[in-house]
Amino acid sequence: MKKKFFTGVLATAVIGSFLVQPALTDAAPSKKVNLADEMVNSLRLKTIHKLETYKQKKTSSFSQKTVRAMTAVTQVTVANTLKPSNFHSYKMQVTKGGTLNVTEPASDDYGYVVVNEETGNEYFSGDTLTAGTYHFVVFSMSDAPVSYSLSVSGVTMEMDTQLPTLNVTSPKNIDHRLPKNTTALTLSGSATNASNTFYALDGSDDILFNSTSFNKQITVSTGYHGVDLGATTATGNMVVQSHTVTAPGLKRIAGADRYAVSANVSKEAFPYGADTIVLARGDLYTDALAGGPLAALNFAPMLLTTTNALPAPITAEIKRLQPSRAIILGGTGSVSTAVENTLRNMGMTVERIAGADRFVVSANIASRIKADGFETDTAIIASGLNYPDALSASSPAGQIPLPILEVSTNSIPASIETYIKANGIKNFIIVGGPSTVSDTVKNKLQSFGGVVDRISGANRFEVGVNIANYFYDEQYGLMDPSNIVFATGLDFPDAISGSPMAASIYSPMLLTYRDKLDPMVKSYLEKTVPSITKRDVFYLIGNTTTVNATVESYLKSLID
Structure with a gap:
């Protein structure tokens, strides 16, 4: 069965018709409310909400300083492929404000939001941005990999379009179930083009791994847990993959x-x-x-x-x-x-x-x-x-x-x-x-x-x-x-x-x-x-x- 929990950073998709099942009574209604x-x-x-919470709790990741000079431009195109239950974050330094213009997503399989690093406020195309630090976040709403290409303009900004590549080998599944009476969870994987890798359990602050390759065992209690694994670049761009881990x-x-x-x-x-x-x-x-x-x-x-x-x-x-x-x-x-x-x-x-x-x-x-x-x-x-x-x-x-x-x-x-x-x-x-x-x-x-x-x-x-x-x-x-x-x-x-x-x-x-x-x-x-x-x-x-x-x-x- 496919589960959709919001215990991790990323809210995965609930898209399409909502078809409710008949009640057990004989008087089940013939029509159904469509939700x-x-x-x-x-x-x-x-x-x-989850992205804003992530911003507030993950200041070590969201507030990375840019360590190499970038050229201020008035238009940037970000393009990549999102894995299921992923989000991509591009650090966006606005040097001159204006009216944000973003091309509409080509499908309902992904979405975007612009988050102000200081206030946590969210912005979309047509909103006014003042000078400051923002994060342009693209998130998956699909159970399959989805490619995106979004043009961002209307303000003068510095933005690096290169993301780290994150490869998670454990947990193997987005919805990962431990064996009964087991509480040990292994986190393993690696990242390229990254300055660091990290994990967070149930919305905690980031815990950094020692290198861009990681293999660590943690203990979880009985119940459901959100486990986020991420990688960041030196310029503050980030890829995060969210998992729901069940300890029966x-x-x-x-x-x-x-x-x-x-x-x-x-x-x-x-x-x-x-x-x-x-x-x-x-x-x-x-x-x-x-x-x-x-x-x-x-x-x-x-x-x-x-x-x-x-x-x-x-x-x-x-x-x-x-x-x-x-x-x-x-x-x-x-x-x-x-x-x-x-x-x-x-x-x-x-x-x-x-x-x-x-x-x-x-x-x-x-x-x-x-x-x-x-x-x-x-x-x-x-x-x-x-x-x-x-x-x-x-x-x-x-x-x-x-x-x-x-x-x-x-x-x-x-x-x-x-x-x-x-x-x-x-x-x-x-x-x-x-x-x-x-x-x-x-x-x-x-x-x-x-x-x-x-x-x-x-x-x-x-x-x-x-x-x-x-x-x-x-x-x-x-x-x-x-x-x-x-x-x-x-x-x-x-x-x-x-x-x-x-x-x-x-x-x-x-x-x-x-x-x-x-x-x-x-x-x-x-x-x-x-x-x-x-x-x-x-x-x-x-x-x-x-x-x-x-x-x-x-x-x-x-x-x-």
Whole structure:
């Protein structure tokens, strides 16, 4: 199976039609919401974010000084062949600004972005560049080698067009799987026309090899890892190849309480920090329920807090993450001004998304997702009066991403209807049966003129399974059932904290009883999608008081 994870530097492709699979219920809809445009936009945003993150963390590579003189010119053509999961970076010293002009890529198999070395801002053709240091980055969106030729003009610049040649011999595959119970990973290869070679694990700072030929063994933990191997020239040009490395097994993420669990999930998902955090009240689900897609879009953990003070594990985790921005979900009655002030005193800018009730908060979160640059005509509809269905939907909602709009059982709140009409939302995916979101609501949604699908089930556990099947896409790895995040279905905190992590690894979020799996979940795991030949990693969020050792032991037995 092809996997597409964004744990490395380069966001690989999710291009083409997004064809969802039928649900397991007899009432599978005859029409399907088409999410192709959303997936392409998601790829662009994730790619740019990863390149910006790379710039911020890899200053040793991106800030190399030019050691030989180059002639300032007004037009440069860069041409080369990209391997899958590669990007090429050309250092670009702009001596006289102007309007950037770049020839359009000849195909959708690759893209480009211009990154300012100092600010991390991104630019495209038609934007104005001032004098300064930039990097012209070309990235692959194909599973096969792709040739490119791009002309850059409109400014006076110094740019070397020669790239190093990087040959990676281990890991052998872009998606590399270690044998079960193995944590040793060999990194080997060589580079020509390079001044140095390096690697980075899970977004860490570059670690230089001693020479342009390298052979080094590192240790990774159970789970998924982004491993980047790169080479740079003396002028600061760079080639990077990204790999997803899987160390099969089961990993439980526990803690003394829901706040410690939340902090530990963040450590697992963001080992080298995050620029943004999303913070919500931990003893009520109402504000956090719709926040998973926002956190995923901003590559942010979902951290839980008490109303009047940050819990000690959350404070420690925020200090480790070193974010520059915090987004609080809910009004001051949920997360107090004292917590807000604490965040500011820790050096963050703070934004609050509040509202008169949970439905207004849900609509305002959706507006914030749009403000972050994600346009969509589709939304997930979930009950705002109960949590399980929205939690199961939070992973695919974050992967694409789609807003989660909360409704009452028999009506669409005025704030939600206003948002739908004002933002051109016409396609809807209802999660949950008629007892949680009635056919009256479904009929009202159909009046907006698009497609309305419903994903239901006999109980919350079966709804989760049917969501996993509905969004599964084998070609692009969306909702990849070879890796799954599990959390209790009888309470909300662990699943809320886990939703951004599940989205980041394209995992379903499946709910479970404390001491057993629901028969539909067990059937899904034992039969699953026929093309899945191996189960790689299961994450179990929470303590044995919420999901006990019997469930853990059974899940371990399913890892190949």
